[in-house]
Every structure is written in structure tokens, then in C-alpha cells.
Amino acid sequence: MNGNGFGTFIEKLRKNPQTIVMTEGTDERVLEASSRLLASNFLKPILLGNPDEIQKKSEEAGFNIRGAQIVDPMTYDKIDEMVDLFCEIRKDKGLTPEEARELLSHPNYFGTMMIKMGLADCMLGSSSISTSDTVRPALQIIKTKPGRSIVSACVILVRPSATGENEVLAMADCGINERPTVDQLVEICEDTANCAKNFGISPKIAFLSYSTKGSGHGEDVDRMRNAANKAREEYPELMIEGDELQFDAAVSPRVARQKCPNSKVAGYANTFIFPDLNAANMGYKIAQRMGNFEAYGLILLGLNARINNFSWGSNAMEVYSMAILTAALDLS
Numbered sequence: 001m002n003g004n005g006f007g008t009f010i011e012k013l014r015k016n017p018q019t020i021v022m023t024e025g026t027d028e029r030v031l032e033a034s035s036r037l038l039a040s041n042f043l044k045p046i047l048l049g050n051p052d053e054i055q056k057k058s059e060e061a062g063f064n065i066r067g068a069q070i071v072d073p074m075t076y077d078k079i080d081e082m083v084d085l086f087c088e089i090r091k092d093k094g095l096t097p098e099e100a101r102e103l104l105s106h107p108n109y110f111g112t113m114m115i116k117m118g119l120a121d122c123m124l125g126s127s128s129i130s131t132s133d134t135v136r137p138a139l140q141i142i143k144t145k146p147g148r149s150i151v152s153a154c155v156i157l158v159r160p161s162a163t164g165e166n167e168v169l170a171m172a173d174c175g176i177n178e179r180p181t182v183d184q185l186v187e188i189c190e191d192t193a194n195c196a197k198n199f200g201i202s203p204k205i206a207f208l209s210y211s212t213k214g215s216g217h218g219e220d221v222d223r224m225r226n227a228a229n230k231a232r233e234e235y236p237e238l239m240i241e242g243d244e245l246q247f248d249a250a251v252s253p254r255v256a257r258q259k260c261p262n263s264k265v266a267g268y269a270n271t272f273i274f275p276d277l278n279a280a281n282m283g284y285k286i287a288q289r290m291g292n293f294e295a296y297g298l299i300l301l302g303l304n305a306r307i308n309n310f311s312w313g314s315n316a317m318e319v320y321s322m323a324i325l326t327a328a329l330d331l332s
């Protein structure tokens with residue numbers, strides 16, 4: 001990945017080994033990823049689930065998970081302490097101990113509380129329930145980083161190019177906010193740019209629309225243009241096109257020469273801020289499925305802890321990669 005990316009992540013983790021909660025302890029892909037992690041010693045998995053079931057599944061699938069810590073939310077010995085803290089965090093919402101106990105029987109809530117209690121460094125959540133259900137515990141328990149008003153989600157797309165260097169793109173918000181406001185788009189822009197830098201790219205940022213620099217009209221065009229201009233004012237150090245761009249003007253030098261000849265970003269954009277969740281989610285999936293990009297994400301941005309979820313379609317290698325990037329991103 002452009003001389004950066006996973007090599008750098010692994011180096012960081014070797015210097016500062018971490019623990020990661022894997023909420024889906026019986027998932028074969030998680031077991032395979034865990035066996036690889038255990039063999040390499042820089043990121044130790046903590047598997048959630050019934051120990052007998054996990055052992056049986058790993059033996060059947062032929063993955064050696066010896067040395068992995070297994071925690072069963074159903075028999076956890078410090079559950080009372082966890083229930084008390086959860087109720088304290090959610091006291092404004094009137095969470096009762098009975099409700100807390102029920103929620104903590106779900107691995108994503110249990111794992112998130114482990115992070116909150118400092119029992120693990122980071123977490124990779126399950127893909128077996130909807131995105132809303134996987135991120136809700138983090139939004140409720142962990143909340144945003146100081147200075148941030150929202151959590152959003154980007155996807156990093158990687159494809160080998162003819163030059164031998166990988167082509168790396170970032171897209172957001174592909175997972176959380178349905179129709180971000182101008183201020184939310186500005187926040188998404190900065191968080192996505194910071195995330196993209198970890199993967200070895202110098203972000204060139206386009207705010208996408210069906211209009212290029214006023215060629216089309218509408219509320220959504222105004223929203224994207226205003227966000228692009230505001231982001232450029234707020235982050236002069238970032239390369240941001242100060243108006244809205246269509247996708248072809250953003251990535252095709254020929255189209256950009258015609259439509260925005262003086263731009264330093266148009267034609268060469270690699271970081272894309274989409275107007276809404278529909279467009280962003282479809283956009284990354286089109287690139288992944290039809291453009292042969294590998295997709296890493298959803299990577300949660302703006303959250304005050306390292307928590308991500310792997311997606312339904314991920315294979316074991318992608319789960320392994322997601323575990324590594326979850327642990328290494330934001331690791332000082």
C-alpha cells in the first residue's frame with residue numbers, strides 16, 4: 001500500500017502489542033484470523049462465546065487457537081460490576097439492571113463494555129446483524145471523541161495499478177449518517193483525510209454531486225458546495241476542491257481540464273465525500289464489485305475508541321486485515 005499501510009500498522013503493533021475483542025467467537029473467519037494473529041504475537045484476540053462451542057468449531061475447521069483468551073458473556077464472573085457501570089452510563093435513559101443484563105447477553109454490547117472498562121484495547125464486531133445494531137452500542141456507551149459531534153464511517157479501497165504501486169482511495173460516509181449537514185460533511189472530510197493518510201495517500205478531496213462548479217442546481221448541490229468551501233476554509237492545509245464536483249470531473253484529467261481547468265484536485269481526487277449514505281454506500285460497492293478494489297471498512301471515524309465491524313461479505317483474510325487496522329489506527 002504505497003509504502004505505508006499494513007506494514008506500518010504491523011510495525012506499530014510489534015512495538016506496542018494490543019488485545020482485540022472479537023465478538024463473533026464461533027465464526028470460522030474469525031477463528032482463521034485469530035489463528036493467524038496468535039501465530040504472529042503482536043495482536044492478541046479475545047474471543048467472545050461459549051468456550052466448548054468455540055473449541056469444537058476451531059477443531060472442526062482445523063484452526064489452532066491455543067493461547068486465545070475466551071470470555072463467555074453468559075457466565076462472566078464480573079457481570080455485576082459491568083451491569084452497574086452500564087446502568088451508570090445510561091442513567092439518563094433510565095436503563096434498569098434487568099435491561100442492562102439482557103443487552104449484555106449480546107456480544108456487541110458485552111464487547112463494547114469490555115473496552116469501556118479497559119479489559120481490552122480494541123474490538124472487531126460482528127457482521128451477523130445489521131450495521132445499525134452493530135454500531136449502536138458504541139454510540140451509546142463510548143460516544144464521540146472530544147471535539148467531535150458525530151461518528152461516521154469511511155471505506156478504504158485498494159487495487160494494484162500498472163505502475164506497481166497500489167491505487168488507494170477513501171470514501172465516506174459509507175455507513176452511518178443518512179444525509180449529513182454542511183457542518184457534519186466538514187467533520188467527515190477531516191476525519192476521512194486523516195484516516196486516508198494512514199494508508200499512505202496524500203488526500204485530494206472532492207465533495208461529490210451531480211453538478212460541477214454550479215453546472216447543476218438544487219438544494220443538495222448547494223449543500224455540497226457550501227461544505228466544500230467551508231472545509232477548505234477550515235482546513236487550508238488539506239487539498240480540497242472548494243466547490244462541488246461530479247465524479248468524472250473528480251477523477252478524469254480530461255474532463256477536469258474542460259470543466260475546471262485551474263483546479264489542482266479535479267482529475268486527480270482520491271478522497272471522496274458523498275452527499276448521502278445511499279450514494280456513498282453504493283459508490284464503494286460499485287468500486288469493490290465492478291472495479292476490483294479490495295474494500296477495508298467500515299472504519300468508524302470520530303468514535304472515542306478503536307471499534308470496527310467487518311462486513312457480511314468479508315473473507316478470513318479481510319477479517320484479519322480489519323483486526324490489524326482496527327488495532328493500529330489511532331494507536332499513538
Ligand SMILES: CC(C)(COP(=O)(O)OP(=O)(O)OC[C@H]1O[C@@H](n2cnc3c(N)ncnc32)[C@H](O)[C@@H]1OP(=O)(O)O)[C@@H](O)C(=O)NCCC(=O)NCCS
Binds near residue numbers: 140150151176177281
Ligand atoms: C447510527 C444509527 C444506527 C443510530 O440509530 P438509532 O439508534 O436508531 O438512533 P438514535 O437516535 O436512537 O441514537 C442512539 C444513540 O446514538 C447516538 N447517535 C446517533 N447517530 C449518531 C452519530 N452519527 N454519531 C454519534 N452518535 C450518534 C445518539 O445520540 C444516541 O445516543 P443516546 O442514546 O446516548 O442519546 C442510525 O443512524 C442508522 O441506522 N444509520 C444507518 C446505518 C445503516 O443502515 N448503514 C448501512 C450501511 S452498511
